[in-house]
Amino acid sequence: MEKIIRLSLANIRKHKFEFVSLMILVMMCVLLIGSALSAVLGAFKIFPDAMKNTGSYENFISILKKDYDKEFENIMREHPLVEQISSARMLYGGIKTRYINKNGEQVTIPQSFITADNSAGLERPVIDTTLTDEEISKLEHWVYMPYVMYDSGKYRVGDTFEMICNTKRFSFTVAGFYETLFLGDMSNGIKMIVSDSDYHMLKDVIPEYVVLAYNDNQGQGGYDLFKELYDKFEEYSGKEIDKKSFYLLYSDMEYYISESAYLLLQIIVAMAIVIVLSVIVMIRFRIAGDIKEQVVNIGVLKALGYTSMEITVSYVLEYLLMAGLSVIIGMIGCFMLTPVLLRMCELIVEHRGCGSVSPLPIFLTGLGVLVLVGVIAFIRAIMVRKYLPVHAFRKGQGDHRFGREYFPLSKTKYSVHFRFALKEFVCNFKRNIGLMVCITISVVAVVFSFVVFNVFCNGLDAIYAITGIELSDLQVELEPSSDAGILAEELEQMPEVRKVLPTSAYNTIVVAITPDGNRGMLPLVFHDFDDTENVFPIDGRFPKHDNEIMLTKYDAKWDDIVVGDSIILEHTGVKKTYIVSGVTTAMAGGIFYITYDGIKRLVPDYRFDKVNIYLEDGVDVNDFRYLIEEKYSDNFYGSEKEKNGDFAITDIVDMKEIMSTQLVSTVFAVRVGVSIFMTLSAVVVMIILFILMESSVRQRRKEFAIMKGLGYTSHQLMFQLACCIVPSVIISVVIGTLISFAVIELIIDYYGKVNIDISGVIVLDIVILIFCFLCAFTGTRKIRKISVCELMTE
Amino acid sequence: MNSSILHTKKLCKTFSNSGTQQHVIKNLDLEIYKGDFTVIMGSSGSGKTTLLYALSGMDKPTLGKVYFGEEDISAYSNDELAVFRRNHCGFVFQSIHLLESMNVFDNVMTGALVLQKNSPELIRKVEELLIKVGITKEMWGKYPNQLSGGECQRVGIVRAVINDPQILFADEPTGSLNSASGRDVMDIFTQLHSNGQSIVMVTHDVRTAMRGNRVIFISDGAVVGEYKMPLYSKDDMTSRKDGLQNFLDRMGW
Secondary structure (H helix, E strand, O other), X not given: OHHHHHHHHHHXXXXXXXXXXXXXXHXXXXXXXXXXXXXXXXXXXXXXXXHHHHOOXXXXXXXXXXXXXXXXXXXXXXXXXOOEEEEEEEEEEEOOEEEEOOOOOEEEOOEEEEXXXXXXXXXXXXXXXXXXXXXXXXXXXXXXXXXXXXXXXXOOOOOEXXXXXXXXXXXXXXXXXXXXXXXXXXXXXXXXEEOHHHHHHHXXXXXXXXXXXXXXXXXXXXXXXXXXXXXXXXXXXXXXXXXXXXXXXXXXXXXXXXXXXXXHHHHHHHHHHHHHHHHHHHHHHHHHHHHHHOHHHHHHHHHHOOOHHXXXXXXXXXXXXXXXXXXXXXXXXXXXXXXXXXHHHHHHHOOOOOOOOOHHHHHHHHHHHHHHHHHHHHHHHHHHHHOOOHHHHOOOHHHOOOOOOOOOHHHOOOOHHHHHHHHHHHHOHHHHHHHHHHHHHHHHHHHHHHHHHHHHHOOOHHHHHOOOOOOOOEEEEEOOOOOHHHHHHHHHOOOOEEEEEEEOOOOOOEEEEEOOEEEEEEEEEEOOHHHOXXXXXXXXXXXXXXXXXXXXXXXXXXXXXXXXXXXXXXXXXXXXXXXXXXXXXXXXXXXXXXXXXXXXXXXXXXXOOEEEEEEOOOOOHHHHHHHHHHHOHHHEOOOOOOOOOOOXXXXXXXXXXXXXXXXXXXXXXXXXXXXXXXXXXXXXXXXXXXXXXXXXXXXXXXXXXXXXXXXXXXXXXXXXXXXXXXXXXXXXXXXXXXHHHHHHHHHHOOOOOOOOOHHHHHHHHHHHHHHHHHHHHHHOHHHHHXXXXXXXXX | OOOEEEEEEEEEEEEEEOOXXXXXXXXXXXXXXXXXXXXXXXXXXXXXXXXXXXXXXXXXXXXXXXXXXOXXXXXXXXXXHHHHHHHHEEEEOOOOOOOOOOOHHHHHHHHHHOOOOOOHHHXXXXXXXXXXXXXXXXXXXXXXXXXOHHHHHHHHHXXXXXXXXXXXXXXXXXXXXXXXXXXXXXXXXXXXXXXXXXXXXXXXXXXXXXXXXEEXXXXXXXXXXEEEOOOOOXXXXXXXXXXXXXXXXXXXX
């Protein structure tokens, strides 16, 4: 064993740089996989732990107080799947509530307000505050906020929180924070605990709801139970419950909390896989190169009596030593990185409770990587079996080429250095395939990240473009019986307004009759779709006639419908056939696009109930919203108010702003993930090229010395060697880009089309090419140290 | 007397190894003349190869100067030395040092293309030179390990002279060859010299040294003797050999 260890250590001493580079790759691999897996376990805990710690109910149905009936609770209680129920009163402003954030900007976020007593009916809030009860009691208007307002909103105890509802502003002093699953994040909304007096004050402007909370054994009843209960409520009350009622189920909360964290962690694991593949290719390349380089020594060792297995084991041991050190450092790193990832997960999911680091996945990762490295090294090193001792005396003749001379120098047309590079590329084709695999994977990662980054992080225009809905500057939603036309005409007269488009606010559900079953769908109605600015057909055209509709790509794929097919729509027993005139991109299905005349065929009493407002350039959206809130203050549809005039405004919404607020955590996750992905891809490519170039320089040391003797300068030789990876990189960049486009296409196939910035990708590809060349050029720097005098010692 | 092409002033070369310094060349002053076939001789470890490498810009002196014409090449950077070598020098090594990954033709072309642009004239020149040294067309596509040592050295010579160097350096060019191959190789050197090529060659073989017209003897890193001969001719072999042998005997050979 001692002699094997000696052989391994001698090898390590000879290849210190490659040893360290591979160590870094393996360490990164352990670090990423270990901490990502450990963080996944932590992320898994957030929801159940938060559920346990807050004592929260599992499902919540919030019904406008006017629609609520005490008997609903009995209906729930009698259902066999419902285990426990509770109810509470709460004010819920929905998207009409905004607040002034720490930067002084207005942020639209659904806000609800509840008293401490009512809150206790839904959960056991544990208030985190630095103030005493006495200090709190002295505050005129205090508020306890969900932790998300501490973490993302940057609020602290004692800060002023300014809430806006329609034209009214309310000021509170932040008295503490608490964890809550029900309305405790930016996406679903935030729930504030306020004093009884403030609750009554807010009740004048914010509609009151009754929250019916129930447990169904960790979401066993799911959506079906909710639907059944809801139908029973409507059946009992004999009327349709207002669409402004909303629900939050166990599965929704669990999904929301997990989704963003998983997105980040999946990106990290994908990156780790890229590194694992690179490590495999590099180990194979390193051992093969080393054996070739040392074929004479191997022959001598065999002549001295070393067996193939002993020599193989010495190689395996060398790589196991490297992997062992990397695994130890990587695992230590995991224990430091995982808490950061866990905290990041908490920030992304906007809830606390990731818990501590789980050591098991970290240890298992370390073990797995160690075994993988050992197996790969063994499979490759066993090739020493084919070398007989005679190779020592033939100076490795067995490895010499007798084949065709590729790119003969006599055919040189331009630069002899390029010619040398091409010769080198062809001579090491097998090695270059490995390099191509590594770089291709990294290019896929980088290009994919770039496209995702452009969509998510470079402003939100790209996301808006794939929503499939019309996103004007402001949308005024009306009570369904209102006449949107009158309001539209009035708004159009205002100098700040460029254009208005009456449309539908998704209050009408139409059933699509498909071979796979019937589905409820919402119509998006316009007089003329050519007037829209954010709906784009990706196949066919907009509906123009009253017998045409346009579908989302998602629905078209789902129902296997193509442009030109017919589809039957039904509403209250009336069935009409429509031709699919086009398909559009959309983030989800469930909506279809139809003209006003078209919907009238199916729903004769249909009326527009929403007005899209497009403002002139330079008009501030918030200022204009304030203006129309003031102007139409008597037309607002309040919880207790009656319709005034020809229309009643229910909400004035800036959908873009709402989307941007709701996408904050997703954008953050994507930004972090993509940045890590791109950086690590670059680091991996850099290390691979360094290893490759260092090995090449060592293997061709004598050749370079001869060429220096002939008058080639160090820079020319460095250029030649660096150029020899260029064909591999070009092929990898092209293949990698095409694969990443295919992956993107595959992912978005259901949604429609993402406009890929082709020129940006081309620039990125050129940057990758230059980066690779520079890394390779730098990696060849040891050519400078090669002296012609080395030939003297031959 | 021919004009000087290369000269040294107080040339010193010292190697350090584990704290001990070995002064291989000591304050050496030497002049190499254009058109001469200068042979450097000396016992093992006398510093003859070190001197050759210092003269040719393969290595930098520790102290002193090496002048190519009026140009001080001892002050050149490594890359400047490479340019100097490509423009003015050709090399023939004892171990031949052909590029094993390239065939015969490309080995020569590697030397040619470092200085010249590829052209039909260049290709023709390579072909002619190869034929001239006895490397037939059938061998052009062969790799070095498919050739004999003598054949390889002949290819090495063609590679060295393909750019018409002003001075050709040779370090024991027959050292690794059998006597027949060695003779063939030296015939080529003689032919080159008779065509006016300046040659500086290191050897410890008297038969090889006889091809030169000036023999410099080195001992302990210093020039201790010089012997001049007429141009090589097969007719006066005996007197040539005796004269050189006498000189070497005096030098303590």
